[in-house]
Amino acid sequence: MTDIATIEAAAFRLAGHARRTPLLSSPVLDALAGRQVLIKAECLQHTGSFKFRGGWSAVSGIDAEARERGVIAFSSGNHAQGMAAAAKAHGCPCVILMPSDAPPVKIARTRALGAEVILYDRVKDDRQAMGDALAAERGLTLVPPFDHPLVIAGQASIGLELAEQAAHLGLLRADVLLPCSGGGLAAGVALAAESRAPGLRVRPVEPEGFDDMARSLASGAPCRNARLTGSVCDAILSPEPGKLTLPVLQRLAGPGLSVTDDQALEAMALAFRHLRIVVEPGGAVALAAALFRAEEIEGDTVIAIASGGNVDEDLFIATLQRFA
Amino acid sequence: MTDIATIEAAAFRLAGHARRTPLLSSPVLDALAGRQVLIKAECLQHTGSFKFRGGWSAVSGIDAEARERGVIAFSSGNHAQGMAAAAKAHGCPCVILMPSDAPPVKIARTRALGAEVILYDRVKDDRQAMGDALAAERGLTLVPPFDHPLVIAGQASIGLELAEQAAHLGLLRADVLLPCSGGGLAAGVALAAESRAPGLRVRPVEPEGFDDMARSLASGAPCRNARLTGSVCDAILSPEPGKLTLPVLQRLAGPGLSVTDDQALEAMALAFRHLRIVVEPGGAVALAAALFRAEEIEGDTVIAIASGGNVDEDLFIATLQRFA
Structure with missing residues (x-):
């Protein structure tokens, strides 16, 4: 399995190649969420996603x-x-x-x-x-999209960056909301945090109706989504949790959250407007949860990973017009 | 006048308050420009601009x-x-x-x-x-928008960041294209580079018809724009160079460049598509020059500052549709 040495080795290979993405924020989003929301803008990564x-x-x-x-x-x-x-x-x-x-x-x-x-x-x-x-x-x-030790170790480098960035801000405890499909990002960040920032707790966020990870965490056994298509969040519609990722998240993650497609789209429009970043719907679900599921979150500060920005432009335009 | 001590003092006061903005790039933009283009995404700064x-x-x-x-x-x-x-x-x-x-x-x-x-x-x-x-x-x-030693010193902190970021990349010589209105950003970056990265040369970029700085640099005397309005680049339409900034740029800057409104708008669309950042027209003129005035630039690598991202959404949408 992916241990901290594997993770730090991956981070070493990534140094100078992956971008260290910034933590952004906006007073408008903080006010909407009722707490400070720090957005890890991984949509700025090479190829537009983590x-x-x-x-x-x-x-x-x-x-x-x-x-x-x-x-x-x-x-x-x-x-x-x-x-x-x-x-x-x-x-x-x-x-x-x-x-x-x-x-x-x-x-x-x-x-x-x-x-x-x-x-x-x-x-x-x-x-x-x-x-x-x-x-x-x-x-x-x-190389599967999530269920592979080296893939999980690569995504975990985000957790190492967050550990540094949170420490720099004096932030010792916070939930880290992140878009979840098979769980590679979630498991990677959770494992990095376990060793390097144990006060950061991962909480996976999924589209409603595609919340296999949240249900699997709640029930203790792997659950499958009833549908394979039908959400605008195309990036995060894997049918079930990974075999490697689920046990990690059962051990380390907090409860999953889910958001509607409309909430993901509105978060996408708000990120454009107040953070000046381009996020795709599936990449915006964690921000959506921070903004629209605030009552299910604890703490003065929450971190939300904006995981990708490869959005179809017609959809993006229609969304800006709809949530003007 | 603003010296390096004033600049580093400003950078010290800004530390932990201003964001250190990333240098972005895209193989698509590199191919369009015919050289490597590094974009300093200052549109991600607090309030959406430098x-x-x-x-x-x-x-x-x-x-x-x-x-x-x-x-x-x-x-x-x-x-x-x-x-x-x-x-x-x-x-x-x-x-x-x-x-x-x-x-x-x-x-x-x-x-x-x-x-x-x-x-x-x-x-x-x-x-x-x-x-x-x-x-x-x-x-x-x-506090005037550009002609003030403390304002110039604050904008100069971008030059200190670029000096570090360029050194990290092993980039010893490059032109730094930047949107120019009164010249506060240009003078600040030029002064910081003079002391901390002398191989970085500032070149101001303006909208066509509003190129008072380029003409002032070329003629050796302050020139005024014939018009005060009429470009989509609303952020950078000052009528004439600053009294403090022009002498700095006469001493340190390379020749000015100018781009059409359409080139600024197309650069804005390309930044959305390939960098996943939101740039306003006036903030996109330096990237536009890198992409569309490549024959007036030398060197294998050019840095372009994307200086702001506070764009009206209707204009942004119309631009995405026009340059689809």
Whole structure:
């Protein structure tokens, strides 16, 4: 499993390659939330999401021979771009399986980063089986989007940064709200915090109806989402928690939160207006929870990770107009 | 005049209050520009522009008795918000003279920060005379938007950050393109670079038709703009260079550049798409020059300061649609 040495090793490989993203805030958002809200703007990361960290950690962390043969990944778009960019920088061949209903901007950008993109049907196809077959056929190393020790270690570098940033602010205790799909970001940040900032507690945030992680944490057993599509938060619709991530979160995370699609969209508009950052709906759910589920949060200060910013522009424009 | 000691003193007062803004980049923008473009995302600063630095430097740098009586400023919007936020944090009364055609969002936000806003007509009224009269009447200290040693010293803190960030990247020589109105940002960064990163050369960028600084630098004497309004770059339409700033830039800056309104708007759309930041037109002119005036720039790498992000949303939406 991912221990603190694995995490700090990943952070070392990422140094000078991943951006150290800023903690932002706005008095308007603080007033809305009724407490101080610090937003970790991971949408400013290379490729526009935290997934660059996990991708880089994996590509740089596997052995050189495997890297030369290449990597393969499946992703709704952000892990795809993170992997593609990391592979390109390492001169490593990269195949990406993407759902055919992923935002066109994410597909186009993954291709622009030099990856070979293969589309699959999110409902009908078994992406795991497709990935396994391609990996075997071409000798590629499969890097899953969350359930992999090196991927979790890469996302955990956000937790190390938060530990430093919180200490710098004299912030000893706070909940860290973060968008959650399979749990790679959540587990990584939780493990980093456990060792380096034990007063920071992770709380996963999901779209309503896709709250498999919250239900799994509450019930003590892995739960699956009834639906596989149907939320605007396309980046975070994994069907169930990861096998590696769930036990970590059972041990370390606080209760999960969920927000409506409309709340995620309004948070996206507010981040544009008051933080001057571009966040995608799935990346905005933690901020949405900070703003609109304030009664389920404790403490004077909450940290919300804005995990990605690869949004379709028509949706972004419509959202700004709707929440003007 | 503003020397390096004044600048480092301002940076000390700003530490822990101003954000250290990140240097961003995108392979797409690099390809468009034909060289590496590093964007200093000062739109992520408190109040959405670099003006917070100058405002904080001035409010914190005047003597305590004057601070208690209060400050007054005139501004098209960004200096207004920077001053208002700095004054509020210091418990200092603040009056702001704003042009009546400033974007409503800037007027509203300045009022929300607790300042008393008085509107004036940009063409008919003499804002300097109005400010002087109010200052005398109420015992307020006038903090002009650029021509003041403490304001220049505050903006110069960006130059100190760039010196560190460039050194960290091993970047010894580069042009620093920056949006220029009266020249406070330009002079501050130039002075900081002179002492701490002499390989960084400032080049002011202005909207076409409002290139008083470029013409003043080229001719050796202060030039005035023929028009006072008529560019979408509302933040940077000062009629002439500052009396303190021009001599600094005559000594230290490279030739000025100018861009069309359409180029500023397209740069704003590209910053949204590829950097996930919100920049206003006047804040985007340096990036526009990096992208669209590449033949007038030398070197493998250029730094462009994205100086502010307080844009009217209707204009932003129309621009995204136009440059889709």
